[in-house]
Amino acid sequence: VAMGGGRSYFMPNTISDPEYPTQVGRRKDGRDLTVEWTTKYPKSAYVWNKAGFDAINTENTQHVLGLFERSHMKYEHDRATDVAGEPSLAEMTKKAIKILDNNKKGFYLMVEAGRIDHAHHAGNAYRALTDTIELSEAVKIARELTSDRDTLIIVTADHSHTFTIGGYPSRGNPILGKAAVNGAPLTDSLGLPYTTLSYANGPGWTGGMQRKELNPANEGYVAATYTGGALRPDLTAVDTTTPNYLQEATVPMGAETHAGEEVSIYATGPHAYLFKGTLEQNVIYHVMADAFGFGVKN
Numbered sequence: 001v002a003m004g005g006g007r008s009y010f011m012p013n014t015i016s017d018p019e020y021p022t023q024v025g026r027r028k029d030g031r032d033l034t035v036e037w038t039t040k041y042p043k044s045a046y047v048w049n050k051a052g053f054d055a056i057n058t059e060n061t062q063h064v065l066g067l068f069e070r071s072h073m074k075y076e077h078d079r080a081t082d083v084a085g086e087p088s089l090a091e092m093t094k095k096a097i098k099i100l101d102n103n104k105k106g107f108y109l110m111v112e113a114g115r116i117d118h119a120h121h122a123g124n125a126y127r128a129l130t131d132t133i134e135l136s137e138a139v140k141i142a143r144e145l146t147s148d149r150d151t152l153i154i155v156t157a158d159h160s161h162t163f164t165i166g167g168y169p170s171r172g173n174p175i176l177g178k179a180a181v182n183g184a185p186l187t188d189s190l191g192l193p194y195t196t197l198s199y200a201n202g203p204g205w206t207g208g209m210q211r212k213e214l215n216p217a218n219e220g221y222v223a224a225t226y227t228g229g230a231l232r233p234d235l236t237a238v239d240t241t242t243p244n245y246l247q248e249a250t251v252p253m254g255a256e257t258h259a260g261e262e263v264s265i266y267a268t269g270p271h272a273y274l275f276k277g278t279l280e281q282n283v284i285y286h287v288m289a290d291a292f293g294f295g296v297k298n
Helices: 033-040 049-053 076-081 089-100 115-120 125-145 282-292
Strands: 002-004 044-047 063-066 153-156 163-165 197-204 210-215 220-225 249-252 265-268
Touching: 002 089, 033 063, 033 249, 044 049, 049 089, 063 089, 076 125, 089 125, 115 125, 125 153, 197 265
Parallel strands: 002 063, 044 063, 197 249
Antiparallel strands: 153 265, 163 197, 210 220
8 A cells, every 4th residue: 555646756748647637747768657567466456546545445455656745745734725635644544444454464654744744844843843743643553553462653753843842821822822911922132022932953044024925826935925023023913823934044045954863752552662771773663573473583
């Protein structure tokens, strides 16, 4: 079972995309891997839209290739705008588990919420957090459909970002809003309000009063000019909770970078107790292999 985006890389450059008829595939070798998939595997399906996804019978379908965009799938916030429709990360997780669970030998499933990373690179906390919530929904579905008795579920990340939370706002203050205590805005040394969330670097830099906002239509940026002090804009009248707002960044860069701190590992199920303290990343593999019983002689 393989589902995600990247449809153009599976299609030859002589065939029009089913969702975007004016565009064609990227392959130069003439191969159509979507046709090869259904030809090679019995009881298989290739789907590219929500209708096809919903029609998959999980009881008698053994192999599924779902390619729902030419390139990256849409952010969770923008998913509803897709005319052809895209399943959510939670929906794909549910469908995958229901198909794979038919195998009495068990299964391995990797679910990646990769657009969290993309939104952080864009300096756009709204979409990063919205996709993180969707990842949480996918984990919830996975737990509901499996048992801690025989299924090890691991949730982790491959790196962090220069994303920061600060300013001492009071509990309940909107996370995407400006830092405030009991509704009273907090200000910096210039007397200007600031947001709770920010980035150490990225496209949200505000020097010279010129900043950018995300343009989700082409995943680029559009310039927006704000007025303010010599070092930062005055955000008093700016709605920092809108989906396209880019949080301020200390260092101007075309895209925000990864950071270096260790990431968390959460786990439940067989051998989950082995995840504790600070671990080398290769330990994750060894815990999974041990849970699967690899190398164990009966």
